[in-house]
Every structure is written in C-alpha cells, then in structure tokens.
Amino acid sequence: MILCRAVAVVPMAKPSFIRAEQPYAPDLAADRTVVRGGATSRRRDIVFVVNPRGANGRTGKEWKKLLPYLRSRLGSDCNICESLTSGPCHAIDITREAIREGADAVIAVGGDGTLHEIVNGFFWGGKPVSNNDQAVHTTALGLIPLGTGSDFARTFGWKNDPRDAIDRIAKGMRSYVDVGVISGKREEPHYFINVADIHLSAKAGYYASRYKKFGNLCYVIGALQAFFGHHNQDLRIKVDDGDWEVYSQVTALCIGNAKYFGGGMKISPNAHPSSQNFEVVILQDFKWYDFLFKMHKLYNGTHLSVRNVSSRSACSIEVEEIVSSGNIFVQSDGEYLGFLPKKFSVLPGAIEMIC
Numbered sequence: 001m002i003l004c005r006a007v008a009v010v011p012m013a014k015p016s017f018i019r020a021e022q023p024y025a026p027d028l029a030a031d032r033t034v035v036r037g038g039a040t041s042r043r044r045d046i047v048f049v050v051n052p053r054g055a056n057g058r059t060g061k062e063w064k065k066l067l068p069y070l071r072s073r074l075g076s077d078c079n080i081c082e083s084l085t086s087g088p089c090h091a092i093d094i095t096r097e098a099i100r101e102g103a104d105a106v107i108a109v110g111g112d113g114t115l116h117e118i119v120n121g122f123f124w125g126g127k128p129v130s131n132n133d134q135a136v137h138t139t140a141l142g143l144i145p146l147g148t149g150s151d152f153a154r155t156f157g158w159k160n161d162p163r164d165a166i167d168r169i170a171k172g173m174r175s176y177v178d179v180g181v182i183s184g185k186r187e188e189p190h191y192f193i194n195v196a197d198i199h200l201s202a203k204a205g206y207y208a209s210r211y212k213k214f215g216n217l218c219y220v221i222g223a224l225q226a227f228f229g230h231h232n233q234d235l236r237i238k239v240d241d242g243d244w245e246v247y248s249q250v251t252a253l254c255i256g257n258a259k260y261f262g263g264g265m266k267i268s269p270n271a272h273p274s275s276q277n278f279e280v281v282i283l284q285d286f287k288w289y290d291f292l293f294k295m296h297k298l299y300n301g302t303h304l305s306v307r308n309v310s311s312r313s314a315c316s317i318e319v320e321e322i323v324s325s326g327n328i329f330v331q332s333d334g335e336y337l338g339f340l341p342k343k344f345s346v347l348p349g350a351i352e353m354i355c
C-alpha cells in the first residue's frame with residue numbers, strides 16, 4: 001500500500017507521495033478497500049509523477065487545473081497520489097519507490113523527458129523493479145502528455161488533451177509495450193521508450209533542450225546550432241549480432257521504438273512499441289540544403305524513399321565510430337546520453353502500459 005504523505009521536497013531525496021484528494025468515503029479509506037456489488041476489492045494506488053517545470057512551466061499550471069476532473073473520474077475507485085519532481089532524475093526514484101510499494105500505476109505528467117525517467121524507474125541494476133510483498137502484481141505505466149514535444153504520444157494518435165488522457169486512465173485498458181535498453185562500456189544500462197538517435201539529430205536535441213522556453217521552435221534553433229561545425233561521419237554497425245557493416249558519411253542514425261521525435265518528425269514511420277523490434281533509419285551524406293528541401297518528408301514520414309535514406313528492422317544494433325573521435329552525440333527520448341560506442345537492444349513487452 002502506498003503511503004501518501006507530505007514531505008519537504010529535496011533534490012534526489014527519498015520520493016514523496018502527496019495525497020491529492022480525500023477519498024469520497026473516509027471510513028473506507030482507512031483500510032483502502034471498497035465494496036462493489038458485494039465483492040470487496042482494494043482501492044488502487046495511482047501515483048501521478050508531475051514535472052512542474054515541463055513545457056517551460058505549463059505542465060505545473062495545467063496539472064492544477066486538471067485536479068478536479070481527475071478526482072471526479074478516478075476518485076471513487078483509486079487513491080490519487082501526486083508527487084511533484086524537484087529536479088532532473090527525481091522521477092526515477094519516485095517510480096522505483098511506487099513500484100516497490102505496490103502502486104497500481106505510475107503516470108507520467110509532463111513531456112518525453114519525464115516519461116523517459118519514469119521508464120528508467122521501472123528498472124534497477126539491469127532488472128525490472130518488483131513489488132516488495134512479492135504478490136503477483138504489475139505496476140502499469142501511464143501518460144498525461146503535457147510537454148513541449150510530447151512525441152511518444154503521437155505514435156498512439158493521442159491528442160494533446162489531458163482530459164482524454166484521464167479518460168484513458170479511468171478506462172484502464174492495458175497492453176504490453178517494448179522498451180529499448182542501451183549499454184555502453186562500463187556503464188549501467190539505460191532505457192528508452194520512444195526514439196534513440198545518434199550524431200546530428202542528437203546534437204540538435206542537446207542544443208534544443210536549452211531553448212525549451214520557445215516551445216516547438218526550440219527544435220529548429222537546436223538544429224541550426226548543431227549544423228555549425230557538423231561533419232558527416234563514417235560509422236560501423238552490427239545488427240542482430242551479425243557482421244560489422246560500414247556506413248559512410250552518416251548524418252544521423254535513429255533507432256525507433258516509436259515513430260516521432262524532434263517535436264513531430266515522423267522519423268521511423270514503421271516503428272511501433274508493440275512490434276518487438278526497432279526500426280533503424282539511417283541518413284547519409286545529407287547537406288544542409290537536403291534538410292531544406294526534404295524537411296517536409298521527414299515530418300510526414302515519406303523520407304524513406306529519398307536517396308541516401310535507408311531503413312531496416314532490428315532487435316539489436318551496435319554502433320561505433322571507425323576512427324574514434326569520442327564526440328559523436330547519442331540521445332534517447334530527447335535526453336542527452338553521452339557519446340558512441342553504444343549497443344541498443346529491444347526488451348519485448350517489458351512494461352504494461354495504459355493505452
């Protein structure tokens with residue numbers, strides 16, 4: 001059972017769950033049970049992990065406005081626990097604690113960065129986090145997309161309407177989704193759910209994160225900044241533990257578990273988080289004017305027929321530089337993750353998601 005308690009919020013502190021609503025039947029809340037049609041069932045704990053700084057502060061404001069609707073849709077069946085993040089990575093700790101305490105679901109309220117941290121919170125030491133009491137119980141992942149890009153939600157066609165998301169959570173339909181795991185030399189595994197990408201797009205994402213106050217324009221500014229001093233690079237890749245293959249003059253290499261990145265670019269149009277594999281899309285020898293003339297194709301997902309663009313499906317892919325420079329950027333779900341070399345592998349159906 002989750003203890004919903006008000007605790008001072010400290011960066012990287014032990015997670016805090018703050019009860020966002022008083023249950024409608026306080027006498028029942030004591031033992032967290034409700035009686036439905038003669039059958040007794042436990043009230044479900046749903047933990048909402050809110051990034052108040054998401055979308056340049058819009059997430060926090062929207063969340064406050066949403067609470068009455070949330071209570072009206074979920075308050076009779078669930079304990080609604082809210083936990084505001086205090087800084088980067090806090091959502092990881094909150095999620096691990098919530099799963100260990102047996103939460104029915106952890107809901108990301110924010111953008112892809114918040115979702116990414118919560119997905120990472122589903123794992124610890126290379127293994128899934130499990131419930132303390134060992135009961136057969138799975139914590140589901142949910143999403144109220146309220147970020148700048150909110151690209152993961154686009155694959156499912158979810159509108160940017162938080163009330164729709166709450167309705168989805170209230171219905172509670174679940175399905176298993178794949179997660180990507182990234183390993184590097186002497187690094188803890190790192191997880192992603194949307195798109196991992198390498199080189200120009202990753203560098204653009206790195207710069208874009210500095211300009212989130214400009215909304216979706218941040219991706220354009222980030223891309224322009226990344227272009228300065230950019231050089232396409234020869235890389236070698238190994239797909240599904242096969243032989244090493246050389247790809248010359250790579251501009252960007254994108255590993256899609258889902259379809260969209262960069263604020264609406266349909267980069268891996270054939271990817272889906274329930275497909276049990278990635279779609280790997282490689283752009284080679286692109287010049288700045290190629291982007292100018294082909295950008296619309298990247299946005300609508302018709303770029304796979306363009307010269308110098310290739311696509312293949314893969315369950316795992318290793319990527320290295322041929323001549324090591326140590327400065328080829330990698331990002332996952334729009335978050336900076338360091339540099340090559342890295343290996344990316346799919347974990348089929350690793351998380352149950354409210355869809």
Ligand SMILES: Nc1ncnc2c1ncn2[C@@H]1O[C@H](COP(=O)(O)OP(=O)(O)OP(=O)(O)O)[C@@H](O)[C@H]1O
Nearest residue numbers: 054055086087088110111112113114147148149150
């Ligand atoms: N309290 C906080 N203060 C500052 N930064 C935070 C806080 N909580 C989380 N973060 C960081 O904010 C970053 C961005 O958050 P989020 O993804 O929710 O919004 P966004 O960047 O606007 O949306 P998107 O990623 O969809 O473009 C995350 O990387 C997260 O680490």
